[in-house]
Amino acid sequence: MIRHLVLFKLNEGVRRDDPRVIAGVEAFEALEQAIPELRSWECAWNISDRPIAYDYAINCSVEDTAALQRYLEHPAHQAGVAQWREFATWVIADYPF
Template sequence: MLQGRASTAKRAKPTILEAVQIVTVKHIVLFTLKNGIDIDDARVQQAAMFSASHVDNIADIRSWETGFDIGRRRAVSADFAVIGTFSDTDAVARYLMHPHHRDGVAKWREIARWTVIDLEY
């Protein structure tokens, strides 16, 4: 390629779908309480309230839902869930490193195990 010369190659204009393509990430976390710990435990209630407050403390969160299982307990049921929407994977990465999120992880670590999935759509 020659230095200092503008390219004369024509690029096709992007389609409207290509130009407007918005990718978001749905971050889903399912928490299962450790043996001997139930949802009435003060630590569980505190962790749940703290998780619910992420939306007020972490700017990268576009939408946020949290809640306990509605009571139809099955062997495969989780006890608590978090569902968040982020603009992209970079926003999720910033969220994961945010001090408010890290404090939440510490609260859940002593009382639960969890599974995470991030869906791009």
């Protein structure tokens, strides 16, 4: 199994109630039903207010590296990423478990 973690930081001046952000969250929330490769799926706003904290997180798993690639290339994933690219930056980690 492969764990795929993504931490998002909203760009300066962008708020959670921005319509672009709301649409981006909805796009990511829909991925669980849209992408069959996903074995687990969690996404949510961070509740920590520490200065080093990121704003939003995705924590998911897939069977193997081939499934990870299919997930990354899936049109629904690509569409969500395109939305988030407009208002956030992110870091990722993919690791076996």
